[in-house]
Amino acid sequence: xxxxxxxxxxxxxxxxxxxxxxxxxxxxxxxxxxxxxxxxxxxxxxxxxxxxxxxxxxxxxxxxxxxxxxxxxxxxxxxxxxxxxxxxxxxxxxxxxxxxxxxxxxxxxxxxxxxxxxxxxxxxxxxxxxxxxxxxxxxxxxxxxxxxxxxxxxxxxxxxxxxxxxxxxxxxxxxxxxxxxxxxxxxxxxxxxxxxxxxxxxxxxxxxxxxxxxxxxxxxxxxxxxxxxxxxxxxxxxxxxxxxxxxxxxxxxxxxxxxxxxxxxxxxxxxxxxxxxxxxxxxxxxxxxxxxxxxxxxxxxxxxxxxxxxxxxxxxxxxxxxxxxxxxxxxxxxxxxxxxxxxxxxxxxxxxxxxxxxxxxxxxxxxxxxxxxxxxxxxxxxxxxxxxxxxxxxxxxxxxxxxxxxxxxxxxxxxxxxxxxxxxxxxxxxxxxxxxxxxxxxxxxxxxxxxxxxxxxxxxxxxxxxxxxxxxxxxxxxxxxxxxxxxxxxxxxxxxxxxxxxxxxxxxxxxxxxxxxxxxxxxxxxxxxxxxxxxxxxxxxxxxxxxxxxxxxxxxxxxxxxxxxxxxxxxxxxxxxxxxxxxxxxxxxxxxxxxxxxxxxxxxxxxxxxxxxxxxxxxxxxxxxxxxxxxxxxxxxxxxxxxxxxxxxxxxxxxxxxxxxxxxxxxxxxxxxxxxxxxxxxxxxxxxxxxxxxxx
Amino acid sequence: xxxxxxxxxxxxxxxxxxxxxxxxxxxxxxxxxxxxxxxxxxxxxxxxxxxxxxxxxxxxxxxxxxxxxxxxxxxxxxxxxxxxxxxxxxxxxxxxxxxxxxxxxxxxxxxxxxxxxxxxxxxxxxxxxxxxxxxxxxxxxxxxxxxxxxxxxxxxxxxxxxxxxxxxxxxxxxxxxxxxxxxxxxxxxxxxxx
Numbered sequence: 086x087x088x089x090x091x092x093x094x095x096x097x098x099x100x101x102x103x104x105x106x107x108x109x110x111x112x113x114x115x116x117x118x119x120x121x122x123x124x125x126x127x128x129x130x131x132x133x134x135x136x137x138x139x140x141x142x143x144x145x146x147x148x149x150x151x152x153x154x155x156x157x158x159x160x161x162x163x164x165x166x167x168x169x170x171x172x173x174x175x176x177x178x179x180x181x182x183x184x185x186x187x188x189x190x191x192x193x194x195x196x197x198x199x200x201x202x203x204x205x206x207x208x209x210x211x212x213x214x215x216x217x218x219x220x221x222x223x224x225x226x227x228x229x230x231x232x233x234x235x236x237x238x239x240x241x242x243x244x245x246x247x248x249x250x251x252x253x254x255x256x257x258x259x260x261x262x263x264x265x266x267x268x269x270x271x272x273x274x275x276x277x278x279x280x281x282x283x284x285x286x287x288x289x290x291x292x293x294x295x296x297x298x299x300x301x302x303x304x305x306x307x308x309x310x311x312x313x314x315x316x317x318x319x320x321x322x323x324x325x326x327x328x329x330x331x332x333x334x335x336x337x338x339x340x341x342x343x344x345x346x347x348x349x350x351x352x353x354x355x356x357x358x359x360x361x362x363x364x365x366x367x368x369x370x371x372x373x374x375x376x377x378x379x380x381x382x383x384x385x386x387x388x389x390x391x392x393x394x395x396x397x398x399x400x401x402x403x404x405x406x407x408x409x410x411x412x413x414x415x416x417x418x419x420x421x422x423x424x425x426x427x428x429x430x431x432x433x434x435x436x437x438x439x440x441x442x443x444x445x446x447x448x449x450x451x452x453x454x455x456x457x458x459x460x461x462x463x464x465x466x467x468x469x470x471x472x473x474x475x476x477x478x479x480x481x482x483x484x485x486x487x488x489x490x491x492x493x494x495x496x497x498x499x500x501x502x503x504x505x506x507x508x509x510x511x512x513x514x515x516x517x518x519x520x521x522x523x524x525x526x527x528x529x530x531x532x533x534x535x536x537x538x539x540x541x542x543x544x545x546x547x548x549x550x551x552x553x554x555x556x557x558x559x560x561x562x563x564x565x566x567x568x569x570x571x572x573x574x575x576x577x578x579x580x581x582x583x584x585x586x587x588x589x590x591x592x593x594x595x596x597x598x599x600x601x602x603x604x605x606x607x608x609x610x611x612x613x614x615x616x617x618x619x620x621x622x623x624x625x626x627x628x629x630x631x632x633x634x635x636x637x638x639x640x641x642x643x644x645x646x647x648x649x650x651x652x653x654x655x656x657x658x659x660x661x662x663x664x665x666x667x668x669x670x671x672x673x674x675x676x677x678x679x680x681x682x683x684x685x686x687x688x689x690x691x692x693x694x695x696x697x698x699x700x701x702x703x704x705x706x707x708x709x710x711x712x713x714x715x716x717x718x719x720x721x722x723x724x725x726x727x728x729x730x731x732x733x734x735x736x737x738x739x740x741x742x743x744x745x746x747x748x749x750x751x752x753x754x755x756x757x758x759x760x761x762x763x764x765x766x767x768x769x770x771x772x773x774x775x776x777x778x779x780x781x
Numbered sequence: 782x783x784x785x786x787x788x789x790x791x792x793x794x795x796x797x798x799x800x801x802x803x804x805x806x807x808x809x810x811x812x813x814x815x816x817x818x819x820x821x822x823x824x825x826x827x828x829x830x831x832x833x834x835x836x837x838x839x840x841x842x843x844x845x846x847x848x849x850x851x852x853x854x855x856x857x858x859x860x861x862x863x864x865x866x867x868x869x870x871x872x873x874x875x876x877x878x879x880x881x882x883x884x885x886x887x888x889x890x891x892x893x894x895x896x897x898x899x900x901x902x903x904x905x906x907x908x909x910x911x912x913x914x915x916x917x918x919x920x921x922x923x924x925x926x927x928x929x930x931x932x933x934x935x936x937x938x939x940x941x942x943x944x945x946x947x948x949x950x951x952x953x954x955x956x957x958x959x960x961x962x963x964x965x966x967x968x969x970x971x972x973x974x975x
Contacts, residue, residue, distance in 0.1 A: 152908040152969035154931055182866075182972030183902055218932070225870045226968040228834050228933035296964050300794075322794040322905075322924060326962045 103246035105213075105235035112139040112221050117213060117233045120253040123240035124166075126205040131253050132235065134158065134195040134217055143188040144219050146176035148294055148334075150186040150301040154220040154228075156195055161214040165202030168215075172196035172260050175337055175346045176292055178301065181224065185301035187292055194256035205239045212236050258736045261335050261346035262676055265684050265758070268351035270332045277318040279332065280357050281349060283760065284314035285743040287338030291316050291349065294333045297323030312760060329353070340742050343735075385547045392551015408510055408556065427560035429504040431553040433511020438549035441515065442542050462733045464602040464654040467697060471594035472613050472647060473513070476621060478587030481580045484618075485625035514552060600696040600731055602654045609650045616647035674728035674737060679755070686757045688723045690777070693741055693751035695730040700766060701750040708768040721777045723754075794905035797922055797961035801915040802903040806862075808891035809878035814860065821917045823952060824858045825945065827889075828901065828970060830871025830909040831881050834933040835967035839910065840885050842935040845927075848946060849888040855953065861892040864901030866973035871909065872896065898972040908967035912945050916952065923948040925963030 105117035113136050120131040134156070138144065145153040160168040174194060176187040205211065213235040220228050270279040277299065279291060289307050293299050300319040308315040332351040337344055396405060408430070479485065591614075599607045620643035627636035672678065674691065682689050692709065694701040708714055718725055728737045730749050741751055744763060752764035754776050762776060795801055801824075805815040816824065827845070829836050839845040852859050863878065865871035873881065878892040895901055904913060914923035928941035948958045 152965070152967065154966060181969050182898070182974050184907060184969050184972065186969065220933070222969070224969075224971060226833065226835075297962075322796060322962055323964075325794075325796050 103235075103237060103249050105233055108231040108233060110221075110229040110231055111227055112142045112223075113137065113144070113219075113229060115217060115231050115233060117215065117235040118249040118252065119213075119235060119237055119246055120250050121237075121243035122246050123238045123243035124199075124201045124205060124211045125240065125243050126201055126207065127203045128201055130199045130201055130237075131257065132197050132199055132213060133249075133253050133256060134197070134215070134233070135192070135252060136195070137192050138190060138221065141190075142221050142223050143179050143186070143190045144193060144221050146173050146187040146189065146292070147171070148176075148187055148292060148296045148298075149220075150179075150188070150296070151181075151184040153186045153188060153222065153226070157218040158195075158197065159216040159218075160197075161216075162199070163205070163211050165205065166211065166213075167200040169198040169200070172198070172256070174256060175259055175261070175344050176335070178290070180302070183302060186222075187301060194252055196253065196256050196260065201239070207239050207241055209239055210236050211239050255735070259344075259346070261348045263348045263680060264676075265680050266347065266349065268332075268349045269354040269357055270351040271354055271357045272320075272328070273317075275320070277320050277324070277332070278357060279316045279318065279349070279351050281314045281316070281336060281351070283312055283758070284309075284336065285338050285340075285345065285347070286745065287340035287343075287345070287743075289314055289316060290337050290339075291318060292335045292337065293318075293321075294335070295323070297321045298329070298332070298334070299324065340739070343739050343742060345739055345743075384544060388544050388547035389551040389554070392548040393554050395548070395552050396555060405514075408514070424560040425504050426507045427553075427556045429507040430511040430556050431550070433508035434515055434549045434553045435511075435546055437512045437515040438545045439542055442545035446541060462601075462695075462697075462731070464598050464606060465652050467594055467597050467601065468606070468610055468613070468651040468654050469648065471591050471598065471610060472617050472651060474587050474594065475591045475614055476617055477513075478584045478591060479618060479621045481584035481587060483577065483581060484621045486628055511553065515549065594697075597696045597731070598654065606654045609654065613647040613651050616643050620644040620647065671725045671727045674726050674740070676736065676740070679726065682724055683755055683758055688721065688757075688777070689726060689753075689755040690718070690723050691726045691728055691751075691753040691755070691761075693728045693730065693737065693749045693753070695749050697731065698749045704750060704752075704768040708770050708773055711770065714770055714773055717774050717777050723777050795913070795921045795924060797920075797924055797958070799921055800919055801913070801921045802900075803919075804893075804900045804903060806893040806895055806900055807875075808860075808893055809875040809882075810891050811875065812891060814891055814893055816915070816919065819858050820919065822856065822858050823917060823949070824860060824915040825852055825949075826904065826913040826915070827859065827861050828906045828909050828911040829861050829863060829892075830865055830968060830971060831873070832870040833909045833968035836909050838933050838935045839927060839938070840887070842938050843886070844935075844938050844943075845910075846886050846888060848943070851946075852949065853888050853890075855949070857949065858890045859888070861887070861889050862895055862900060862906070863892060864895045864898045864906060865971040866898060867896055869971035869973075870968075871971055898970075901970050901972060906970050908965040909970060910967050911965040911970070914945065914948050914952070914958075922952060922958050923961055925960070926965045926967075929963075931964070931966035 103119040103122055107114050107116040115134060115136045118133050118135050120133075124130050136144065145155050147155045149155055156171060156173075158168070158171060162168060172195070174189050176189065179186045179188050179190070199213070201211075215233050216230065217233055218228065218230040220226055264283075264285075266281055266283050268279060268281045270277055272278075290305055291299070299321045303319040306317040330353045332349075332353070334349055336347045336349045338347065595607060595610055598610055620640040623636050623640035623643060627633040627640065630636065671692075674693075679689060679691075692701075692705075694705065696702070717723075728734075728740065730737050730741075741747065741749070744751060744753065744761070750766050752766075752768065753761040754764060755761045756779075764772065764776060801816060803816045805813060808814045831837075831840075836845075849859050861878075861882075863871060863873060865873075873894075875894065878894065881887075882889060882892065893900065900906075904911075908926075910927050912923065912925060912927050913921060916922050923944065925944055927945055928938070928943045930937040930941040944960055944963050947960065951958045
């Protein structure tokens with residue numbers, strides 16, 4: 086018994102060893118955290134100083150701006166261990182009257198890579214000690230310091246430390262990247278002009294590495310021309326006294342609230358041809374010209390047309406079948422019923438679009454890195470959708486009825502039941518259609534995400550209107566509905582046939598859940614299917630027998646029993662990146678690797694994909710994974726990277742947005758340092774071959 | 782927008798070798814002080830804020846007072862400047878400024894009360910302390926920090942090189958000032974919100 090307690094204590098102690106004791110100073114709480122559960126000899130261990138700052142207080146970036154001091158870390162480490170330079174979070178501008186500081190608020194994570202020596206003695210503990218000093222300011226400034234410690238076992242292998250690993254990984258993904266961009270600068274009319282070729286999209290601000298290089302307060306005028314970003318900086322006193330030959334710093338690009346940092350090393354040159362009149366550009370530091378009125382009309386029309394086309398996308402098919410079944414009922418119905426049905430469907434579509442767009446905007450406003458179709462990144466949502474679609478299949482197959490029976494068409498009661506059903510169909514159509522962004526939508530949605538909230542929601546509503554338009558036409562043109570075939574027994578057969586489309590969709594959604602949440606989740610989902618089928622059967626029995634409250638209660642209990650476990654699904658710790666059966670090795674998306682491949686001129690094909698994206702799966706099966714195309718990849722030496730968005734990933738989301746897109750599929754072909762070629766969303770073998778073989 | 786442009790123009794930092802911005806401010810003594818009246822004399826400007834830990838570092842260790850006494854002995858005019866806006870840290874009235882200096886044993890020609898921040902902006906004063914040296918011809922000779930170790934810890938003072946002392950020594954000996962610009966460190970100057 087005693088030994089058991091001892092063992093438990095050891096395990097418990099170990100579980101917490103990756104987090105050092107928090108030290109509370111005047112306005113901050115600081116602790117050391119480690120990404121892994123142990124230090125592995127010969128490897129680099131990421132540790133971090135994790136701080137929680139009081140509301141409104143800030144600490145400083147390595148260049149603190151007009152005033153302030155950067156973090157100082159003085160390490161005491163076991164023999165042979167070495168701490169690298171501090172990896173700062175991306176800085177923000179903190180204005181203070183006429184002064185501006187560069188710093189961090191909230192919960193900054195300061196990363197430090199620690200090299201663990203080959204001969205570190207396994208089985209012992211490594212003690213990490215650091216004396217940290219920082220200046221923390223509200224408007225008043227207070228120097229704070231803390232002695233922080235962390236004890237970690239040295240072991241042959243280590244796992245992710247719960248909590249810490251996520252925080253450190255997020256911080257690492259936000260570290261500045263070296264994209265190998267070529268940059269130059271020159272003096273022009275008392276200002277510094279930096280030209281950065283191939284800078285990604287977004288509102289730009291350049292933070293020099295060294296304090297005093299530029300004045301932090303004046304706005305930096307920005308201009309983009311032919312793929313080059315020009316920034317106008319105000320020289321600081323050090324720059325004026327001793328004009329440097331190199332200008333090094335961090336370019337932060339803000340794209341709709343998502344920020345990326347790019348390292349810039351600019352060389353002095355006299356040969357920049359600075360475009361046009363920078364004074365005019367200074368007023369508009371924005372990047373998009375999408376705000377022009379003529380453009381807005383075009384965008385709304387594209388959105389409407391995109392909505393209509395959405396009806397023909399593979400992933401809306403099941404819903405189109407469902408809609409077709411209900412339209413078939415309307416043959417011979419009076420005009421009022423047809424109109425009520427169309428309006429209800431449209432209302433369902435529009436309301437769901439507005440709700441999803443609103444939620445998306447709110448979440449993005451709160452800083453979430455998500456795009457359109459984000460709801461399918463949750464295994465709970467996908468699981469619940471699978472059960473709902475399964476129930477619809479059972480309904481079409483005839484196990485139970487919703488609201489009314491086929492025979493009742495025409496009666497007032499039926500019209501009511503049909504209307505509610507149409508509303509629900511509209512809701513479901515949007516829900517399922519979301520990830521299938523048609524080619525039109527991919528141009529429109531990024532605009533909507535960047536536009537003021539009202540304009541954004543209006544664009545989404547235009548898409549919804551397009552989606553509903555074919556059915557509205559049915560209501561608006563009287564002869565059209567009259568031409569529909571008369572209802573009859575054939576409709577029951579048709580519905581039964583359509584039920585298989587629903588079961589097919591169920592299989593697809595179950596497969597998505599299996600990738601998101603692992604085999605255990607499939608088991609839970611399978612039980613949910615059985616229970617919900619049981620509920621549907623009980624409900625159908627109750628309908629046959631009249632009221633039968635006990636059967637109805639049983640049905641309710643069964644459906645609750647089916648759904649509740651589904652809400653416990655969580656994303657698996659390590660999603661397998663859409664494992665491929667093909668012989669070609671596919672690499673996971675890695676921006677550092679991409680940059681080095683581009684630098685050495687190796688062509689790279691990137692497949693931005695997700696399990697919940699049907700179009701992606703279609704392209705994969707029909708084109709990308711065929712032996713023929715795999716052979717072309719091998720012959721041309723093209724590296725195949727997979728950027729998997731099945732579960733949320735801020736780095737991949739940011740990469741997609743840099744291409745002006747907001748969702749998958751997206752196919753990019755990089756040939757050296759040039760801008761990537763964007764392939765169509767529906768691939769054909771010839772198109773892919775042509776792209777891969779254009780080289781040489 | 783226009784206000785921003787003006788305040789930006791005003792923040793163009795005086796560079797060593799160039800004429801110092803002229804100023805006329807009321808001192809804590811009640812006198813009106815302008816740069817012109819010190820023609821022929823070396824002037825040291827010290828931006829200060831008694832609540833700032835970096836200012837406390839140099840006054841608490843008597844470092845600033847010693848420097849002030851040496852300067853006074855050599856006929857150098859030492860002016861403190863307080864650009865804190867009313868209600869902000871470091872803001873004091875004339876009596877308050879006199880009392881503070883009496884208490885700390887500071888030896889200064891006067892303390893300029895720049896509550897509207899106009900002089901601070903003209904000099905692009907960023908921190909407390911932030912030091913300027915202007916020679917007898919009205920030319921800026923030094924702009925920057927008090928010394929080489931940017932901390933609030935008084936224990937660092939003995940190990941630091943004092944930029945102001947070094948520049949004054951160079952000027953006294955008729956040599957070029959070696960370090961004319963450094964990065965001022967300390968608390969940000971508590972200007973009025975613009």
